[in-house]
Every structure is written in structure tokens, then in C-alpha cells.
Amino acid sequence: MAEPLYYEDLEVGSIRRFGHYQVTREEVLDFARKYDAQPFHLSDEGAAATHFGRLAASGWHTCSMTMAMMVEHAAVEPRSSLGALGIDELRWLKPVYPGDVLSCEMALLDKRRSRSKPGLGILNLRMTTFNQHGEAVLAMKPITLVRARES
């Protein structure tokens, strides 16, 4: 594995595109039964009378699939990440359906050193998740922690 990127190595304005996540009916149902058992996430019939039209993935499932793509990307370009503090402006823009293929784009909007913990940096990211038609299905602004090379 490559040497991980530290706070100092990360360039504001940089953009990465990555990921290829096949959304399956089985996984959509499995996630919904465990965590989001609303009718439109459980069957085509339950979604028919809603704006979803047919079985659609839980929005939390879309977030989780996006996270999986980020973790997979981190194997290619590792960062010394320590998780996230939170997310701003999370928006589910379009339904995600079984059969969709997701990919994503990560942009580094801003970075700063932690005041309380000088060995850490705080990153403001913009994540966008797309379907196979190039339509954005999810947008969000994660705030994440990364180790600094020097404190």
C-alpha cells in the first residue's frame, strides 16, 4: 500500500472521481428490512403510489454505498483519516433504484488545522454521488479529520 497522505499533502481544490457500485434488489431490500422499513423501500407495490414510482433504496443506504466507494478509493490513494465530525447540506436529489450503478466525486473545498489538537487537520469535502445516467443522486459536505505530518 502507498504511504498515506497527510494534512500537508492535501491540495484545496483537488477533485477525484471514482467508484463503481452495482445496486442490487437483494441489497436494497436487506438494508431496508434492517434499518428503513418504509413501504417504498420494501416493494414496487409500496412505492407505486409515491414519487418513487417503484422500489427505491433507503437514503441511508445510498450514503452507506457512497462511504463504501470512499473506503475502496482510500486503498488506491490512502489518507491518514480519522473519521468524520459530521455532514452539512446532505441532499437526496434523485431516487436510487435496483439496477443502478453508482460512482462519485470528491472535492476538497477547504482545510484547516485543529485548534484544540495541533496534530490533526480538518477537511471540508464536497461529495457527489451519480447514477449511470450521470445524474447526481446524493450531494453532501462531509467534515473529516486527518492526521498532520507535523504538529
Next chain:
Amino acid sequence: MAEPLYYEDLEVGSIRRFGHYQVTREEVLDFARKYDAQPFHLSDEGAAATHFGRLAASGWHTCSMTMAMMVEHAAVEPRSSLGALGIDELRWLKPVYPGDVLSCEMALLDKRRSRSKPGLGILNLRMTTFNQHGEAVLAMKPITLVRARES
């Protein structure tokens, strides 16, 4: 099941407390392996050198467990819900560990009718998830859709 609550029935300022979610080691690992395979979500050893200290649940898992409590509560007090547009100000405030027992609080901060779809209402909620010590582990402001009784 009770008659669902519609837009007109929901009172701004109302607060509900509910949920009892046992966080198990197996489920923390299962979720992390699928969606968030970072070292601190996979083993105590991988978390030891981080601020987590020991194996901690993925933040997306905490969101998903909170959603599961919301859906369970909806069986007691059903709403004519149509999913969420997004989330503002999501913050993971404390780690969630195997053995924790989660509960949550939902407050209706504001509501308005959709301009584009008069049969729908838009709710601004504040969700807070607590552990068994009464510490808030997750806070967020979902923006959700609900059917109106009259359009």
C-alpha cells in the same frame, strides 16, 4: 394500526422520545465490513491508536440505527411520510460502542406547505440520538415530506 397523522395534524414544538436499540459487536462489524471498512470500525486493535480507543460503530451505522428507531416509532404513531429531502447539520458527537443502548428524541421545529406540490408538507425536524448514559451521540436536522389531508 392507527389512522396516520397528516401535515395538518402535526404540531410545531412537539417532542417525542422513543427507541431502545441494542448495539451488538456482530452488527457493528457486519455494517463496517459492507460499508465502512476503516480500521477503527473493524477491531479494537485498529481503534486503539485513535480517539475512538476501541471498536466503534460507523457513523452511517448510527444514522441507520436511528432511522430504524424512527420507523419503529411510526408503527405506534404513524405519519403519512414520503421520505426525506435531506439532512442539515449532521454531527457525530460521541463514539457509539458495542454494548451501547441507543434511544432518540424527535422535535418538530417547523413546517410549511410545498409550493410546487400543494398536497405535500415539508417538516423540519431535530433528531438527537442518546446512549445509555444520556449522552448525545448524534444530532441532525432532517427535512422530510408528509402528505397533507387537504391540498
